[in-house]
Amino acid sequence: MTLQPIMDGLVNGSIIGLGAIGVTLTYSILRFANFAHGEMLSWGAYLALTVSAALGALLPGLGTPIGPFSFGWSVPIAMITSMVLTGLVALTVDWLLFGRLRKAGSAQIILVMSSFGAALALRNLLEFIYTSSPAYFTNALQISRPILPGLRATPDQLLVLVLAVIMVVAVHLLLTKSAAGRSMRAVSENPDLASLAGIDTRAVIRMVWMLGAALAAVGGIMSGVVVQIRPTMGLDLLLPLFAASILGGIGSVPGAMIAGLMVGLAEAFTVQIIGAEWRAAVSFVILVAMLLLRPQGIFGKAAA
């Protein structure tokens, strides 16, 4: 028994956590389970890949690795660009689909169903453009270094952890301290009352999409840096995202992150103890256990 699963679990858990924040925000503010959110991670990764490849072709100097990391400055620049672009993708889908359904007063479940259709279209569009073969940001190999006895990590993995912590703290502060965050929480509590109080619900909805998609893009890029980029990466992460957002309690940002880390750790230990082929079942087991024992989640309020 080594400590290694802890590192792998924390890295994957950070990626799941970042994605789950988006799921939990759309769930608590737009009030539906968005099956297309996983695709935001894939789109974020592929958009960053495209930008970084274009930058690398224009300015080859950006491709040289920064310090101990496997990638050059093109990847951080591409990440910022991709956060904005992925946000625009989410806004476009909302404008084309979800917004129209909301306006038509469609039932919540119709939104869920349309998100399912949107997910398939978005995923297969990626597969059409980039083909199904995996892609990488760099071909550089990284050697993992010992940190503690029995625990090794690559610099990239440590960067993922640090970046995830920074992101979560930033989002948490944004939601709890800023005026924009207050209006988001108000709409989540009671949309009618919030709009009566003069809060622009549409602006809040736009912000939710931008924020959720940008975090998903970061998660997808991280997954691309430490693992690889595939069109189905979002689909494979979707169940862990749902499990984490329900485990953390719908609407809770720190809850989503902590639950994401828990799901990641549970997956890593399952791989270690039972075998890698059952990894995808972990999220389902967690989900079922939560729905049986505490459907409002660890950090959620009662009456889910």
Add this chain to the structure above:
Amino acid sequence: MIDLLSYGAFFLTMALTYAVICLGLNLQWGQTGLFNVGVAGFVAVGAYVSSILTTPAIDGRLGGFDLPIVIGWLGGGLGAGILCFLLGALTLRLRADYLAIATFGAAVVIQLTLLNLEGITGGPFGIGFIPRPFGGLAENPSLFAIANLGVLILLVLVSYFALQRLTRSPWGRVLRALREDEEAAKALGKDPVTYRLQAFAIGGFIMGLGGAAQAHFIGFIAPDNYMPTLTFQVWTMLIVGGSGNMRGAILGAVLVWAIWALSGSLVASVFPPDQQARAASLQIVLIGVALCLVLLLRPYGILGEAGTVRAPLRRALRRDLNSHSEGQKTDV
């Protein structure tokens, strides 16, 4: 001519297996408003249970009980029905979309189980030599095709009339009442969870039955047949045909299967072999967009719900039409 006839019979038989699955989904969604995202999983359970029950014994794999096909089909239906019952019992008391998430998860785990439990499911290679109805007629292809088509037509008719009796009974009225106005139905003493659970399990049974019939018609099953795309196809069939309408479900199945098969052969003939995987993904994009368009523009599908109270969908569209295009009459 004979070729065309047996191809037609083959095509229609395949479409009708989807029609049975669609009828099951219609009971869950169209009549009761329960969103099942794991259709592929339940279809797979039906197919595998039936195959394990009816195939001849093989070394290294459990099953091969060599039982009659009818028992296999019933077993497949029961397997899927029981699974639906368990998932429903877990989630129906909670928020509506927890059922969606749980069924999605169930489909993922079923797929994983099919791949990993090689001793039961044959792993990635699946199960072959599944007995076909009228296997004795196989020397005469067109007669064999017609006989299979006959079996499927019979299965669709039996499911259709059984479900029609159910949905027109007082039990079916309670389901629709619950879907339309839960509070009012509760005030009349109807427990929503019990009724929904029954409908979800019966719908799962029909879905499993369709999956079993499909497995016996193709003669070979593997985990790859039960990817999320299948769920999506069945949903598109139901939505296009008209949810809440059983004739719509059957029509949608035949129509969408025809579009799918035609566009598939179009892809195969237009694109060079190395580009076909890419083109096939474009095929799914187009159908995904089509599903969203139907949801946006014609949420009751081609036929719409037949002779019952208005669906929430219908109310939504009416409101939409009234506000956007006044004077246009909606026939609801």
